[in-house]
Amino acid sequence: MSAAADVSAFAPVSLAEAGAAFEGLSRETALLVAVSGGPDSIALLALLAAWVQSPGRPPLHAVTVDHGLRPESAEEAATVAAFCATLGIGHATLRWEGLKPTSGLQAEARRARYALLANEARRLGGATLVTAHTLDDQAETMLMRLARGSGPSGLAGMRGRSAVNGVALVRPLLGIPKARLVTTADARGLPFVRDPSNADRRFERVRWRETMPVLAEQGLTAERLGRLAERMARLDEAAAQRARDVLAEAMLPDEGADNGLRLRFSRLAAEPEEILLRVLALALDAVAPGGDGHGRLERLEACGAALMDAARAGLALRRTLSGCVLSLGRDGVLTLQLEPPRRRGVHPSAS
Known part of the structure; x- marks a missing residue:
């Protein structure tokens, strides 16, 4: 890597560069920036505060979630509030109340944080x-999902725009290295704190973070993982659209399906396996929206393979998956209906 590349990799984020990243936010009604007090979110806050000064930009609000996991968290939230006051930005502190779990703490804290943020939005x-x-x-997200056996959708990583708890969520800085935001905060003299939990090896993300320099030595840099996420997102979008089209084409009248779905399975079987699996996933969502989800990808793959084998042999098959009963008849019609209560999991039952 050249010296020039070294310098640019850690250069502060300019207002012009931030403006390009924020361009898509111009049409929003209002913005609520989540500020933990760390250098990343403090830099984002300062850049957004400057950006919204131009006419026609949406109003900006800030919020800090105090998880109550460290004695210093309340004081850190107060520091963010004071900084927001200097910027003329309204700020709210939200607290995660109640007992905290002894295991899966980061995952539970994340769920609680996004619930509070969505309510404030x-x-x-x-x-x-x-x-x-x-x-x-x-x-880091890509590596964690890869280790858990995620499929193409999971390996698309975090999206620049998505939704959480029914609220629009935008991540405008996904293409910018953390080091540049730290440099931005330092260069501007912004007040920020460093959360000690970011170095706590009990947490999976921290362990992957420590692994990143070793992977980078072999060429697996954050930039290349980020580019892979973009490519997988592009592929995922195309496959998702194809699956929606195939589902619509395979749909049969719902007579006798008891509010379920009836599909012409031969239409699904004519598609590549990835599309077949996505159509099954869409159908499961339609019958049991927000149920237990599809569980591990392997369970969906096993169900799809069993259905294909039965269809080729001209056999009937009955399986349960994700709160649904899937029944493939000898006539090639696949029916999906809600599973009766207290019967969950996946188990084959050929007839």
Whole structure:
């Protein structure tokens, strides 16, 4: 790597560069930026505060979630509030109340945090939530999902725009390395704190973060993982659209399906396996929206393979998956219906 590349990799984010990253936010009704007090979110806050000064930009609000996991968290939230006051930005501190779990703490804290953030966005009249996720966060997410056996959708990583708890969520800095945001905060003299939990090896993300320099030596850099996420997202979007089209073409009248779905399975079987699996996933969602989800990808793959084998042999097959009963008849019609209560899991039952 050249010296020039070294310098640019850690250069502060300019207002012009930030403006390009924020361009898509111009049409939002209001913005709610999540600020933990760390350098990433403090830099994002300062850049957004400057950006919204131009005419026609949406109003900006800030929020800090105090998880109550460290004695210093309340003081850190107060520091963020004071900084917001100097910027003329309204700020709210939200607290995660109640007992904290002894296991799966980070995952539970994340769920609680996004629930609080979404409620605040709704309170502000439908504000768009903005977070400071960086290229490094994307790379760590990719590695964690890869280790868990994620499929193409999971390996698309975090999306630049998505939804959480019914609220729009935008991550405008996904293409920018964390080091540049730290440099931005330092260069501007912004007040920020460093959360000691970011170095706590009890947490999976921290362990992957420590692995990143070793992987980078072999060429697996955050930049390349981020680029892979973009390519997988492109592939995922195309496959998702194809699956929606095939589902519509395979749909049969629902007579006798008891509010379920009836599909012409031969239409699904004519598609590549990836499309077949996605159509099954869409159908499961339609019958049992928000149920238990599809569980591990392997369970969906096993169900799809069993259906294909039965169809080729001209056999009937009955399986349960994700709160649904899937019944393939000898006539080639696949029926999906809600599973009766207290019967969950996947188990084959050929007839």
